[in-house]
Amino acid sequence: MSELLRVVNLKKYFYTKTGFFGKKEVIKAVDNVSFIVKEGETLGIVGESGSGKTTLGKCLLRLVEPTSGEIYFRDVNILKLDRKELKKIRRNMQIIFQNPYSSLDPRMKIGKIIEEPLKIHGVSVSERSKRVYELLDLVGLPRSFTRRYPHMLSGGQRQRVAIARALALNPKIIIADEPTSALDVSIQAQILNLLKELQKIYGLTYIYISHDMGTIRYMSSRIAVMYYGKIVELGNKKEVFDSPFHPYTIELLQSVPVPNPRKRKIKNLKDISYEKFVAVNNDGGCIYYLRCPFANSRCKDMKVELRELEKGHFVACLRAKGNYTRQIKLSTE
């Protein structure tokens, strides 16, 4: 598999002022993030609110201008492109948004919505209507839907429309930003399966962003775990889920309720005082330091970088050493 997307030291800082006389604050939404995406794979990016995963997704398409860094799509640095060149690149990179109720223009008929990308990129009229029907077939919607307005569709149907629109230009890579979090579980499965099928047919590459560990595991081949703007763990699905290194990944996994009453675990979770739980210390050491049950004095001050602990399995933790965290994990369970 060849490399399709390379992200190098990407940063997005937001500057805010708290209050009238307040001091300026920097929010590091995306902080020095690097990774590569290979052709045909699905990179899952998982994180909780405030982890910067959505901002990261938008930065990749330059829907948000990154503060610094480089994003290469097949050796072309996207961040150096002008408007015209960017438009060309956008044929290859598409995004599906979280909320299908706001990502479709309520005043446009479905046909027009799916046609829009084709129109923008100068596809002829006859070609366009043919392609719109093709796309509707592909996402499993009746062709007659072209004449409907979005409000006449259910959430799942709308998300199918959004997928059709993203596919219209035959992109190479699709960024799916929580595409099912606004949908019911029974509908979620339909959409996830559709995305998987489309990937098989077209050899698509996905960046799948979500806060939901379950859908991440189902969709992704590799996974990046984000915590307050940083990637703290990166590796193949199997490794990240079944033998995670980073204490945060472990905490995430332990927090997800599993639909099996015989394996109850939330009752037995370790207590963390709420103050520590939400605290983020920005300077110097590990961002997870205060919340981490394994932290020692080194974690407080030493700079933590993502390092390869096993082949293809990266972690940003000083304490992680081969099987070390795994053993601790077992002892707390």
Added chain:
Amino acid sequence: MSSQVVVEKYEQIEEKEIEQEIKREFIKELSESKYFLFGGTIFFVVITMAILAPFISPYDPIAQNMRETLQPPSAKHFLGTDPFGRDVLSRIIWGSRISLIVGIFSVFFAIVIGVPLGVIAGYFRGKVDMIISRILDVMLSFPGIILAIVIMAVLGQSLNNVILAVSISMVPRFARLARGQTLSIREKEFVLAAVSLGASHFSIIKNHILPNILTPIIVQSTLSLGSAIIVEASLSFLGLGVQPPTPTWGAMLNLGRQYLFTAPWMAYSAGLFITLTVLGFNLLGDGLRDVLDPKMRRT
């Protein structure tokens, strides 16, 4: 293959039915709105009056008849006559033309100038927005009527200038509305989606922003029609409007004021028509908003 065709046809029929049903529902909702019906009726009557003025007015509105001055309402002169012996009813009927022309044209021009200004300010924000907004603030700090008076005093009296004055006084409200609406629409995800598809600013404004801010602008324009008529009447009342002897409601009201105790019918009938027309337009706007807004919420 043939079954496929049948299915498609069936679907098309179904879709047509759905579309028709939406239209039917819309019409039903309109017809159930009392405001809309009442306002619409008045609107219709005034429009008809203005268009058919030459045919329905019993007398020439500017022909003076010194033998029949200040006649009270009678079978011959339904609403009486004025000090120059002109038939008040005929002058009311012809006066509706001026009111409507001024109303419609000034609202039209106000939209043509105001909405693009507002959309540009709201869409691009930053310095452009700063400049446009400050200019609007300055305009808004004058009451509309005073602004119109100043413009009339500078430009002189004519129908065109009245329209110009009234439109300029109404530009800020449209610009403000358009700016506010644009600000909220441009934050919606479907705009971001269009950006991600490579759409230009122009096509985003044309295809996404404008259709989505249309409803409130339609409602606002109906409401503004009423206030445009008031501004026109006020200008005429002050003697700054269209020149006599052209019949306008405002001038008739002013003339009637001088004879309020001896010949009240002049002031009363002009006042009544101004009130009814403005009320009608306002109700029409309210009715439209009631029917169009829940649609917005549902989408």
Added chain:
Amino acid sequence: MGTLLEVRNLKTYFHTRKGIIHAVDDVSFTIKEGEVFGLVGESGCGKSMTALSILRLVPFPGKIVGGEILFRGKDLLKMDEEEIRKIRGRKISMIFQDPNTSLNPVFKVGDQVDEIQYIHFPQKALKEIKENTIRLFKKVGIAKARIRRDEYPHEFSGGMKQRTMVSMSIANIPDLLIADEPTTALDVTVQARLIRLLLKLKEEYNLSILLITHNLGLVAETCDRVAVMYSGKIIEESDVYELFDNPLHPYTKGLLNCIPRVDRDIDYLQAIKGYVPENYGGWNKCMFFDRCDFAFDRCKLSVPNLKRIRKDHKVRCFIYE
């Protein structure tokens, strides 16, 4: 364990332009003392409306049109306004989904917790109430309670706000706590902490909890008994172990099959086809009919009954009739 709450044939209808939606369509269940009862279903199945009906808080244009809600033997639906007010927040309290809108932004957090106590116990000294609020804050894990009580809701994070809501809901030591999707707006790690807290409080105060959720994982973690709702009706009710070991209704099976799991790899999720219907005018067939893989003619023609199959396991499906 004695019976705390018994809902019998509850019907809550919504009169809309398009027709009457039977949001809660003849629903019956009982909650025992000290029990966690889960009401599960997707959006629009009527689970939230059932919860709101218990406290008679159904929003316009909804209306409770029939049934009984017996709380310790007394029918809540027959009480006058004064009586039901004494129940709300005192004997039965509620936590809502969105902590960001359930606190009043212009009052201090602590004062809001004081208020709920003052309303029901106006004779208590204010000092005592304030002390109690601080105790409550400590109990729900809000540190520096003395300082924190004077802050405003916007200074609290989502998880903290929900903790504040929990402290309000237990302030008067109620018998029943209704939690309507209490963690849906929260992150998983925060959710886990909150659920843990609720379970701890349940033990401490011998609370009964009615948990409304769409998350079957959460149900498995917390509940003793579960009812699954679909289109206004309960379609399966059972002991929690029984439900997950041996689900009977095709919808329940479908729901369990379409959850992506964290604990194992799945190649293909068995999705339920079709979309969730709205219940206009009540059931005239099995409403799951067109999404069901096992449906046969009878399902289209009549409505199945909620039938007891085993001890404490009921299902509404013709397959089992």
